[in-house]
Amino acid sequence: MNTKAEQTKSVNALDIGKLVLAGLVLAAGIFAYSWFGSDSSIPQSVLMLGVLAALIVALAIGAFTAPGRRVRAFLGESQFELRKVVWPTRDETLKTTGIIMVVVVILSLLLGLIDLILKSVVLDWLLKLGS
Template sequence: MNTKAEQAKGMGPADIGKLALASIVLIAGIVGFYYFSDNPNVPSFARVVGVIVAVAAALAIGAFTVPGRKLRGFIAESQFELRKVVWPSRDETLKTTGIIIVVVIILSLLMGLIDWLLKTVVLDWLLKLGH
């Protein structure tokens, strides 16, 4: 667990401006993609590349804001924690999967048996007692 003390900072006007600019760039890329869809001189590949460039530019602009820095820190800490995970071996994974399949089959049969018993009791015995 990370015990760094962080100062709570709000977004300033510069951050709001950067996020607005990132939104404008992203919207411009999407609008450009659809605007040039009817133009036969612009290939589909160029339109897709334009959207990808717009998304990359918007992410780059947004990365230098307070929320962007927090997100980058979160991703870096997540990657650090992910390196600590001990992944199961192939043999352990196969054995665990086999056990789960067997348990699911057994529970399914058990639930089917309970359902059949309840159906038999209610429909065959209890409802026929009234006749």
């Protein structure tokens, strides 16, 4: 567990301006897609490339802000931690899957049997006693 105290980091005005600019670029890309989407002379693939370009530019602008640097650091640490994961082998995966399937079948049969017993108790015994 990380024992460092989490510090609140304020975002300065320049970073806020960059984030607003990134949002405006993305909104402009989406607006252009919807505006020119009704015009049948522009292919749909070109419109999608425009939105993708706007998204990439917006992400690039946002990456150079303090929150963007924190996200990049987080992604780098996550990638480092993923290298530490020991993934199961194919044989272990198949055995575990088989065990889970057997347990599911056994539990479904058990629950079906309990349902059948409760149905017979309620319908045959309890309802006949009341009449």
